[in-house]
Amino acid sequence: MAEVNISEARKAYGTLSVLHGVDIEIRDGEFVVLVGPSGCGKSTLLRMVAGLESITGGTISIGGKVVNNLPPKDRDIAMVFQSYALYPHKTVAENMVFALRLQKQPADVIKQRLQAAAETLDLVPYLDRYPRQLSGGQRQRVAMGRAIVRSPQVFLFDEPLSNLDAKLRVQMRKEIKELHQRLRTTTIYVTHDQVEAMTMADKIVVMQGGKIEQVGTPLELYDRPSNTFVATFIGSPS
Ligand code: ADP
Numbered sequence: 325m326a327e328v329n330i331s332e333a334r335k336a337y338g339t340l341s342v343l344h345g346v347d348i349e350i351r352d353g354e355f356v357v358l359v360g361p362s363g364c365g366k367s368t369l370l371r372m373v374a375g376l377e378s379i380t381g382g383t384i385s386i387g388g389k390v391v392n393n394l395p396p397k398d399r400d401i402a403m404v405f406q407s408y409a410l411y412p413h414k415t416v417a418e419n420m421v422f423a424l425r426l427q428k429q430p431a432d433v434i435k436q437r438l439q440a441a442a443e444t445l446d447l448v449p450y451l452d453r454y455p456r457q458l459s460g461g462q463r464q465r466v467a468m469g470r471a472i473v474r475s476p477q478v479f480l481f482d483e484p485l486s487n488l489d490a491k492l493r494v495q496m497r498k499e500i501k502e503l504h505q506r507l508r509t510t511t512i513y514v515t516h517d518q519v520e521a522m523t524m525a526d527k528i529v530v531m532q533g534g535k536i537e538q539v540g541t542p543l544e545l546y547d548r549p550s551n552t553f554v555a556t557f558i559g560s561p562s
């Protein structure tokens with residue numbers, strides 16, 4: 325596990341500035357939710373932490389080490405995408421260990437990590453199936469399995485539940501939280517859904533237009549929103 329520090333983070337695509345100096349401190353083991361309307365810069369910020377997007381200004385550090393210039397594979401993070409990002413022609417097991425094979429991990433390590441992750445996620449009976457043979461919830465668990473097998477210091481989630489129906493979304497929120505309680509991996513979770521943020525976060529970061537509006541626990545934001553935007557955004561039903 326590791327703390328993540330984002331300091332004065334800026335991003336511009338050409339002349340378009342999309343992040344205007346963002347500061348976030350994330351403690352070891354914390355579950356932080358970045359929430360804000362579409363287009364406010366959440367994915368860009370997450371991709372900068374992952375190393376998938378260059379950093380125009382400021383500093384990002386993971387576990388006390390500045391990572392600005394490190395490629396994704398050297399950052400000890402794992403990103404969970406929406407479940408449709410599974411490889412359709414690979415089995416569940418092959419999907420889950422793909423990254424470990426790329427890392428050239430020994431076969432016994434791969435086998436043992438696959439087994440542990442499959443047990444954690446209740447996927448043992450499904451390891452030889454293909455994604456199309458799974459339910460939406462199972463597919464989302466496989467997407468998480470791909471991250472877990474790598475035992476990263478930090479999990480990054482980008483709207484992982486947005487393709488699921490409402491009932492499944494509620495169930496998967498619970499499963500992701502239970503997983504976090506078990507593994508205690510530092511997590512940054514991006515969503516535009518304020519209910520998801522309020523029910524899952526230790527700490528919420530509310531963004532708008534490339535800036536942070538407020539940081540606080542769900543209760544703090546609910547009780548003491550610092551401005552009308554936060555009050556309206558947090559208070560409105562999804
Ligand atoms: P969010 O995830 O909060 O919906 P994004 O981080 O995807 O927002 O996008 C923030 C802003 O940056 C948007 O205005 C978007 O159009 C712009 N943007 C994102 N990616 C690129 C890119 N590769 N090139 C140019 N503009 C981009």
Ligand code: MG
Pocket residue numbers: 366367368
């Ligand atoms: Mg996004």
